[in-house]
Structures are given as C-alpha cells and as structure tokens.
Amino acid sequence: xxxxxxxxxxxxxxxxxxxxxxxxxxxxxxxxxxxxxxxxxxxxxxxxxxxxxxxxxxxxxxxxxxxxxxxxxxxxxxxxxxxxxxxxxxxxxxxxxxxxxxxxxxxxxxxxxxxxxxxxxxxxxxxxxxxxxxxxxxxxxxxxxxxxx
Numbered sequence: 001x002x003x004x005x006x007x008x009x010x011x012x013x014x015x016x017x018x019x020x021x022x023x024x025x026x027x028x029x030x031x032x033x034x035x036x037x038x039x040x041x042x043x044x045x046x047x048x049x050x051x052x053x054x055x056x057x058x059x060x061x062x063x064x065x066x067x068x069x070x071x072x073x074x075x076x077x078x079x080x081x082x083x084x085x086x087x088x089x090x091x092x093x094x095x096x097x098x099x100x101x102x103x104x105x106x107x108x109x110x111x112x113x114x115x116x117x118x119x120x121x122x123x124x125x126x127x128x129x130x131x132x133x134x135x136x137x138x139x140x141x142x143x144x145x146x147x148x149x
Contacts (some may be wrong), residue, residue, distance in 0.1 A: 014097040043074040045101065050079050050093050052086035052106035061135045078105075086110035087121055094123035104128065 047068055051059045059080060068077035081089040090110035096102035104110075111125045 014041075042046050042100065043072055046075045046077050047101050047103065048079055048096075049103045049105055050081050050089045052082065052089035052104070052110060053080065054082045055080045059105070065134065066147070085114055085117070087114055087118065090114075090125070090128065091121070091123045094128060103131075105134065 049062060051062050053059055055063045059078065066078055069076050075096050081092055086106045089104060089106055093104040111128060111130065114121060115125055120130055
C-alpha cells in the first residue's frame with residue numbers, strides 16, 4: 001500500500017505554516033512585542049500572555065511556544081483567564097498598557113464572533129491587533145448516510 005505524501009508548506013490548502021515552523025512564529029511574536037514597545041532594551045521585564053482557555057489542555061500550544069521563547073531574555077508568564085467565551089481575557093489585554101508586555105492567546109471568538117453574540121462587551125475588538133495564527137484545527141461534520149424513516 002502506498003502512503004500519501006505529506007504536502008509541502010506551499011501546497012497546504014489552508015496556507016498556515018506547519019508545526020516545524022515554530023521558529024518563525026517565535027520571531028513574529030517577539031518582533032510584534034518589540035515594535036509596540038520602542039526601547040532598544042526590550043524586553044526589560046516579564047511578558048504576560050493572557051490565555052482565554054483553562055489550564056491543562058487548551059493552552060498546550062501557548063505553553064510550548066512560551067517555553068521556547070526563553071531566548072528573549074525575559075520570562076513569558078502564562079495567565080489563564082477563562083470565561084464569557086474569551087471576553088474576560090480579551091478585556092484584560094484591551095485594558096492593559098499598549099507597551100508589548102501583554103499578549104492575548106485566544107480562539108477567534110473574542111475578536112470575531114463575540115461582538116455579534118453579546119449585547120455589549122467591555123472592549124473594542126478592532127483595537128486588538130492579531131499577530132500570528134499559532135495553530136490550525138480543522139473541523140469536520142460527517143453524516144452516517146442512514147436516512148430516517
């Protein structure tokens with residue numbers, strides 16, 4: 001039996017980099033944080049990463065990324081702030097100083113769907129700037145083929 005060849009990066013239909021391109025992700029995160037701060041000695045204190053999912057499974061990717069970003073000379077502190085479909089985490093980051101020391105790691109909901117689902121939210125999603133897509137999880141719906149009688 002012939003095994004299917006894994007498509008190269010440019011052949012991927014979704015266009016996102018494969019997991020082996022984590023270095024590029026780390027560089028983009030560090031560059032984005034540095035661009036917001038301005039000083040040449042950035043970072044000079046720990047960077048806080050607010051995660052919109054509970055600890056222990058949903059935050060695995062961000063914990064791997066922050067662990068590998070030790071090279072920025074300051075620790076990245078992961079803070080899980082769950083609730084209201086990510087609104088609490090997004091609000092926390094929105095209210096933080098825009099100095100590059102507070103990042104949001106979240107599913108798309110707080111920026112894309114929640115403004116349509118909630119009457120009011122305490123942040124403006126258009127003021128939060130997406131930096132990078134950290135993971136891609138395809139969703140699949142399958143039907144059994146059995147028709148109801």
